Amino acid sequence: MRADKIHDNPTSDELRAFTEQMPNSRITEYGNVNVQTRVTSRSAGSTFIVTDDPGITEQKTITREQFDRLAKRQDDYVAGCEMIVVDGFIGNVPEFRTAARLSIEKANANIAGMQQKLYYDRDGGEPEVQVIYTPGLVPEGYPDDRCIAVDLENGVTRVLGSDYFGESKKGGLRMWNRIVYDRGGLALHAGCKAIPVNGSEKVFLIIGLSGTGKTTTTFTAQNDSLPVQDDFVALMPGGKVYATEEGCFAKTFSLDPEFEPNIYGAVTRPGSYLENVYQDEGGKVNFFETSYTKNGRAVFSLDDLGRVRDARDIGSVDYLLILNWNENIVPAVTRLTRTQAAAYFMLGETTGTSAGGVAEEGKFLRVPGTNPFFPLGHGLQGNRFLELLDTHPMEVFLLNTGRVGGRESDERSKKVKIPTSSAIVRAIAEQSIKWASDPDFGYELAEDVPDVEDLELLQPRRLYERQRRLDEYERFVERFKRERADELRKYPVLSEDIVNAAS
Numbered sequence: 001m002r003a004d005k006i007h008d009n010p011t012s013d014e015l016r017a018f019t020e021q022m023p024n025s026r027i028t029e030y031g032n033v034n035v036q037t038r039v040t041s042r043s044a045g046s047t048f049i050v051t052d053d054p055g056i057t058e059q060k061t062i063t064r065e066q067f068d069r070l071a072k073r074q075d076d077y078v079a080g081c082e083m084i085v086v087d088g089f090i091g092n093v094p095e096f097r098t099a100a101r102l103s104i105e106k107a108n109a110n111i112a113g114m115q116q117k118l119y120y121d122r123d124g125g126e127p128e129v130q131v132i133y134t135p136g137l138v139p140e141g142y143p144d145d146r147c148i149a150v151d152l153e154n155g156v157t158r159v160l161g162s163d164y165f166g167e168s169k170k171g172g173l174r175m176w177n178r179i180v181y182d183r184g185g186l187a188l189h190a191g192c193k194a195i196p197v198n199g200s201e202k203v204f205l206i207i208g209l210s211g212t213g214k215t216t217t218t219f220t221a222q223n224d225s226l227p228v229q230d231d232f233v234a235l236m237p238g239g240k241v242y243a244t245e246e247g248c249f250a251k252t253f254s255l256d257p258e259f260e261p262n263i264y265g266a267v268t269r270p271g272s273y274l275e276n277v278y279q280d281e282g283g284k285v286n287f288f289e290t291s292y293t294k295n296g297r298a299v300f301s302l303d304d305l306g307r308v309r310d311a312r313d314i315g316s317v318d319y320l321l322i323l324n325w326n327e328n329i330v331p332a333v334t335r336l337t338r339t340q341a342a343a344y345f346m347l348g349e350t351t352g353t354s355a356g357g358v359a360e361e362g363k364f365l366r367v368p369g370t371n372p373f374f375p376l377g378h379g380l381q382g383n384r385f386l387e388l389l390d391t392h393p394m395e396v397f398l399l400n401t402g403r404v405g406g407r408e409s410d411e412r413s414k415k416v417k418i419p420t421s422s423a424i425v426r427a428i429a430e431q432s433i434k435w436a437s438d439p440d441f442g443y444e445l446a447e448d449v450p451d452v453e454d455l456e457l458l459q460p461r462r463l464y465e466r467q468r469r470l471d472e473y474e475r476f477v478e479r480f481k482r483e484r485a486d487e488l489r490k491y492p493v494l495s496e497d498i499v500n501a502a503s
Helices: 012-020 064-078 106-118 166-182 214-219 261-267 338-347 378-391 418-430 460-466 470-488 496-501
Strands: 005-008 025-027 033-035 047-050 082-090 098-105 129-134 147-151 156-160 186-188 190-197 200-207 226-229 233-236 240-242 247-251 273-275 297-301 319-324 333-336 349-351 364-366 395-400 434-437 444-448
Touching: 012 025, 012 033, 012 106, 033 106, 064 129, 064 147, 064 156, 082 106, 082 166, 098 106, 098 166, 106 166, 106 247, 106 273, 106 297, 129 166, 147 166, 156 166, 166 186, 186 378, 190 214, 190 233, 190 418, 200 214, 200 418, 214 226, 214 247, 214 261, 214 319, 214 418, 247 261, 261 297, 319 338, 319 349, 319 418, 333 338, 338 378, 338 395, 338 470, 338 496, 378 496, 395 418, 460 470, 470 496
Parallel strands: 005 082, 033 273, 047 147, 098 129, 129 156, 200 319, 319 395
Antiparallel strands: 025 033, 082 098, 147 156, 186 233, 190 200, 190 226, 233 240, 247 297, 273 297, 333 395, 333 444, 349 364, 434 444
């Protein structure tokens, strides 16, 4: 890389000092730094896979020729810039980890500081994947004057025009998705935790779209459980799990020490980085204020949580939870068969949050695998998921972390609160839930969950029936069966067993 000046792998103290020099950064009462960015969420509409064969992906694409022009323009821009280079590994197992690099303008040093907290340490050598990041270069003609161009063949992602940290984090992980798939596994947008049960340990994966409670579910303790990983893991044959990051990129909206003490404690340490978290004129932080954005974020080291479990030391996966932030008839928990699990994994149903920007927030979405960063054809995800289930027995559950009976504005609805979800996770680990078959969708409903007294959260038909809304419930059943079948048929390579499992 040619640049006016390069800061090659600065220390964390140096990166913090660079960040404090940024005009849009402020120090909080916790002693950490908070940066306000122009762009406040992922730029999905400005993200492109580089290929001359658009059929390899469901994502938007640009041609190799377009990419080469973009790359030359960025390289010419970088030649006149002061840049920071940060090297590290995605993963911490020598035979599986991926060498990664971020090159970013010094004017946006917070991105380098945040990325350094997520990488595992690496000294020397060339990267297998790299992100070249120039927030100050505006790519006119691309959506919102931003462009994230993903060259999978050469392991390079070029980011132009955005100053949101998520493009750095996801830039490397998106390319790593392809690497894991080529190795016979599947990269999951998932947290991982280990829960002690009767002298043994149960390993959970928690799959979910950003903002649906994945981080909260991972870090909320049951039986003195320990988090393993927050955001992405590799699931390999035999249920083997590999970690990706040494830190966490967590949403801070409504962060409450009563319900999420571990995350709150880590976020409010002096060494964490905040992004777009509200501060009043006196500098005081307010995690509930959303006048700038709901998508406030924090990056902290996993060590800041105090106690964590290393993925290298855990066993194979026992339970897999698919999070669904819903607002109607989806129960707080259901147990799925093998093919149902693959179908609901592919459906990836949820209500969009601020993490996906205004185009997604509040809208009902279906995101295959709840992983918008899988760069290949999504049907490959579903088939590989089913193949991996066949290599190792694990139980799969669908968890609704949203509401039952309607939106928040509907006084008839009920929220699935964090303590309820936590009790369900503990009961799954302890195998203390009584199950019964659901006549509408064929999955299993919970008849009884210790410490969950509200049966209407477990069996939404009861709520609709009590409120004399059974016709509305039946319409949802008919609609979901039809829409789910239609959705799964969009993927020609998807196994017919998976397609039929949700209808």
